[in-house]
Amino acid sequence: MTRGFFVAVVLAALATAAAAAWSSRLMDRPPPVASQLEELPAWANQDRTFLTKAQLFQARANGLDHDVQSILNVRKRMQFGDFVWNDRDVPKGTVWVRVDLKSQLLSVFRGGHEIGTAVILYGAEEKETPDGTFPVLAKIKDHRSATYDNAPMPYTLRLTDDGVAIHGSDVRWGAATHGCVGVPVEFAAKLFDEVSKGDQVVIVRDRKPARLPS
Amino acid sequence: MSVSVTSSRTGRRLNARGRARRAKRVAARRRRQVLLSGVIAFTAIIAAPLSVASYLGVETSIPGIETAKSFMAMMSERSPGDRTKAELTRTKQRKVAAATPKQRALGKITPPPPPKEFVEAIAPPAPKIAEGVPLAMAPTTLGPLLITPSTPGGILIPPSAPPPGGTGGPTPPGAEEPSPTEQPPPPGDDVPPATPPVVPEPETWATMLLGFGLTGLMMRRRRRKIALA
Numbered sequence: 001m002t003r004g005f006f007v008a009v010v011l012a013a014l015a016t017a018a019a020a021a022w023s024s025r026l027m028d029r030p031p032p033v034a035s036q037l038e039e040l041p042a043w044a045n046q047d048r049t050f051l052t053k054a055q056l057f058q059a060r061a062n063g064l065d066h067d068v069q070s071i072l073n074v075r076k077r078m079q080f081g082d083f084v085w086n087d088r089d090v091p092k093g094t095v096w097v098r099v100d101l102k103s104q105l106l107s108v109f110r111g112g113h114e115i116g117t118a119v120i121l122y123g124a125e126e127k128e129t130p131d132g133t134f135p136v137l138a139k140i141k142d143h144r145s146a147t148y149d150n151a152p153m154p155y156t157l158r159l160t161d162d163g164v165a166i167h168g169s170d171v172r173w174g175a176a177t178h179g180c181v182g183v184p185v186e187f188a189a190k191l192f193d194e195v196s197k198g199d200q201v202v203i204v205r206d207r208k209p210a211r212l213p214s
Numbered sequence: 215m216s217v218s219v220t221s222s223r224t225g226r227r228l229n230a231r232g233r234a235r236r237a238k239r240v241a242a243r244r245r246r247q248v249l250l251s252g253v254i255a256f257t258a259i260i261a262a263p264l265s266v267a268s269y270l271g272v273e274t275s276i277p278g279i280e281t282a283k284s285f286m287a288m289m290s291e292r293s294p295g296d297r298t299k300a301e302l303t304r305t306k307q308r309k310v311a312a313a314t315p316k317q318r319a320l321g322k323i324t325p326p327p328p329p330k331e332f333v334e335a336i337a338p339p340a341p342k343i344a345e346g347v348p349l350a351m352a353p354t355t356l357g358p359l360l361i362t363p364s365t366p367g368g369i370l371i372p373p374s375a376p377p378p379g380g381t382g383g384p385t386p387p388g389a390e391e392p393s394p395t396e397q398p399p400p401p402g403d404d405v406p407p408a409t410p411p412v413v414p415e416p417e418t419w420a421t422m423l424l425g426f427g428l429t430g431l432m433m434r435r436r437r438r439k440i441a442l443a
Binding site: 119 | 264288289299
């Protein structure tokens, strides 16, 4: 009787342990590549995820324009007005900005490492945000819209001659801009400090159709 | 149970050898029990932090190595999703000429308005006109039941003091439109709900199995006790 009970408990505990190990990804994770482990810089930590060569290759095939070494670990789905900024220990390097209109995200990269990401607003259907690669034409800290009734556009990074820019705005659900890319004002301030004139901004509309030959 | 029965049977006709064998068997059983409980304790200790960690959603994997997901997948995991509603931002709207009609430069044919006192004495301003502004602040919760006829007879009521509660009269409470700024976004779009997995987690399965096993054991034990008694 007692032995049967013990055996049952042991089996159940073993099953629980196995299940726990499996679900905590101890078992099914592929073994890390040794060379890649060596390549990781000393400041690699839980804040960021380093891309493997295969991941980068895949991303490039999916239309990523630049090489990316690491991205920030955002452990939750971001809401409107959310942003993450972490450039701790990230070395100096080329700064570029990726704006993904479909997923409503903006990412800032420095030297291939993502240092900031935010949820954006973009142009409404009748006022579409153009896609492509744009150098930052001008930086204006306290800009007011000339076209739209002096609307405040703090921390403007102007992208096109006709006024499309990245600037701080009230990012909230259901809103759209007149073609600009709106980011939270606090994030816009950090972005403004990071980006300099001439840095590239890549605006991606939709990953697949844009890449297909028409 | 069957083991104890046979041992008691053999215990009846015991000699020295039999006694020694029995002692050995008892010792072996005790050893086995100790071993089993050790294994139980070990597995429990190993499993508990892992299952707690996975319940809490803590990543136990080594940081920096996320080989399973693609870049785009990781990006879309943090995205709030596709845009479902796109309303042009108000702050940037062109100022539409306000509804104030401008007086055209024509010869003034309108006679000068009569003095205010006369107008008020003849026709007190209808409460409907004054309703436009304070409508939002009117205590609509009072409902139309509490409304008293505002102007009984021909008593003049100064236009500055609209009848209390009377503003709720013509428009039933609840017919008021919520102001566009207060309108909350539909909950399904802004806050993506955490969808529980369709298939239960392995730990859930294991816990369930453990529970069933324990229940079965207890039932069996109880039944056997009853049968013995």
